[in-house]
Amino acid sequence: MIPLLAVVRVDGPMRFRLWLPLFLLWILLLPFALVLLPFALLLVVARGAAAWSVMRSTFEILSGMRGTHVEVSAPGNSVFVHIW
Amino acid sequence: MNEHRRKILDMLAEGKISADEAERLLAALDRIPPAVSTTAAARPNPKYLRVVVDTDEGLVGDTTTKVNIRVPLQLLRAGVRLAGLIPMEARGHVNDALREKGIAFDISQLKPENLEALIAQINDLSVDIDHAKGQAKVKVFCE
Numbered sequence: 345m346i347p348l349l350a351v352v353r354v355d356g357p358m359r360f361r362l363w364l365p366l367f368l369l370w371i372l373l374l375p376f377a378l379v380l381l382p383f384a385l386l387l388v389v390a391r392g393a394a395a396w397s398v399m400r401s402t403f404e405i406l407s408g409m410r411g412t413h414v415e416v417s418a419p420g421n422s423v424f425v426h427i428w
Numbered sequence: 429m430n431e432h433r434r435k436i437l438d439m440l441a442e443g444k445i446s447a448d449e450a451e452r453l454l455a456a457l458d459r460i461p462p463a464v465s466t467t468a469a470a471r472p473n474p475k476y477l478r479v480v481v482d483t484d485e486g487l488v489g490d491t492t493t494k495v496n497i498r499v500p501l502q503l504l505r506a507g508v509r510l511a512g513l514i515p516m517e518a519r520g521h522v523n524d525a526l527r528e529k530g531i532a533f534d535i536s537q538l539k540p541e542n543l544e545a546l547i548a549q550i551n552d553l554s555v556d557i558d559h560a561k562g563q564a565k566v567k568v569f570c571e
Binding site (some may be wrong): 346352397398401404405407408409410411412413414415416417418419 | 447466475476492493494495497498500502503504505506507509510513
């Protein structure tokens with residue numbers, strides 16, 4: 345399943361906290377995806393299995409990002425990233 | 429284990445060993461603990477690769493450096509599969525760029541089966557590092 349929410353938190357000289365509701369982004373991109381779908385199918389027909397493999401792997405990378413957690417803290421700096 | 433047991437029984441049937449000797453051998457076989465597979469069969473399929481670095485720099489200051497990274501293995505698998513689709517010519521460029529950065533690595537060696545073997549073998553890798561400022565512990569494991 346594709347990631348739905350991401351949190352990015354940076355503490356240090358530059359400080360910000362960001363909640364990214366990715367599910368809203370996917371909703372916004374859905375019409376574009378529907379428009380691009382015939383072109384993607386044409387690409388698969390033209391280029392064969394390679395194009396299909398690239399698209400499948402790209403989607404797998406996207407869906408595999410769920411559960412990613414990066415937390416690095418050093419004196420005076422910290423970075424926190426979590427993807428749900 | 430069953431093969432050894434059968435051999436003992438065959439030797440007994442052929443008269444090469446006595447019943448007492450066969451009994452002792454079978455008893456000895458029972459005392460040997462069953463072979464435990466150290467691969468993924470022994471534990472459930474891991475979902476994440478964890479890297480935990482705990483640095484104690486208390487000798488210099490009162491602060492510590494900590495790294496806690498959890499990467500889904502599905503992401504790694506997909507990345508390796510995608511790397512496998514890179515054309516040979518482009519791989520050469522990537523290898524050259526890596527070499528320029530001091531990383532002597534051939535990305536054509538990055539194969540899904542190699543990743544699976546690596547995941548199966550990473551049980552609980554722990555590295556203790558001593559440096560001038562203090563100590564660090566690096567743990568790499570799958571969970």
